Amino acid sequence: MGGAVITVAESETNQISxxxxxxxxxxxxxxxxxxADVIVIRNPVTGTADRAAQAALHPVINGGDGSGQxxxxxxxxxxxIMKAKGRVEGLTIALVGxxxxxxxxxxxxxxxxLYGCDLILASPEALKMPPEIVRNLRAGxxxxxxxxxLKEAVADADVLYVTRVQKERFPIVAEYDQVKDLFIVDQDLLREAKEGMIILHPLPRVNEIALEVDSYPGALxxxxxxxxxxxRMAILALVTGSVL
Incomplete structure (x- = not known):
């Protein structure tokens, strides 16, 4: 897009230098x-992006905020989803992992x-969606x-959104080991899937989606x-005033 980039980070800690x-x-x-004209911040501490936005005069883009947003x-x-399904409104979305x-x-x-989707939240008990988020959704x-x-989730889902069990977020490694292999998407599971279901994952994946699933037409x-x-090009263009 013709811009220049200044990288300010400590590679080992992922902290600003x-x-x-x-x-x-x-x-x-x-x-x-x-x-800079735009600041993009990615930080392992939840809330850092918000503090950065309060301190900056230029636009701040949250590139990942700990376990927050x-x-x-x-x-x-x-x-x-829009490109694949033609719409988002009214779809049933299964978020799993x-x-x-x-x-x-x-x-x-x-x-x-905002799109009025039905949500299926499928996870081990130890990895459930934070209750305050669920309460806010239902209140809305x-x-x-x-x-x-997981089998119940794929039976009804138009979109299966798979997430990695994040070892780095667990305070005790043994707790991670107990849940890391509980939700695996493989060919056997896809036989139970709703016709036309698509599979998304924010990446990187570890073992939660088997390699054999890559050939599934809906693996996107x-x-x-x-x-x-x-x-992200569009976001940069918008916040810099490059497009109207």
Missing amino acids: STAKGETIQDAISVIDGY HPTQGLLDIYT DLKYGRTVHSLVDFFA GINVKEIDS YFQQAHNGLFV
Whole structure:
């Protein structure tokens, strides 16, 4: 798009360089604000993007906020569904896997609520969607079904959104080991799927989608990743005033 990029990060900690030395995120962003027209921040600490936005005069784009939100991923997911299904309104969406720590699904449910989708939340008990999110969805009139069966989820879903169980979010590794292999999408499961169901995944995947599923016509997770390029180009164009 003709812009230049300044990368400011500590590769090992994924922290803004000066914050590794003790500088506050507010001060770091105030300095960066003088160098850039747009700030894109990805940080492992939930709430950092919001603090950055409060400190900056230029637009701040949240590129991933700990276990909180990932709105640009949500936008490209919606775009992928629109391209594949022709609409988002009225679809039944099954979100499966790590719904507790998965920031992508936390952003997505807000989008799906705007489109009036029916939601199936399928996960192990230890990885259920945070209850306050579920309460807000139901208070807004969204039909939400919480289950622990992957087979039941695919039987009714127009869209199966699979998430990785995020080892890095677990305080105790043994807890991760207990749930990492509970929800696996494979060819046997697809025999139970609703006709025309598409499969999405924010990537990277580990073992939650078997490689054999890549040949399934509705497996769109790599196209989904490619769509991220164009959606994020559009976001940059919008926040810089490059398009009306």
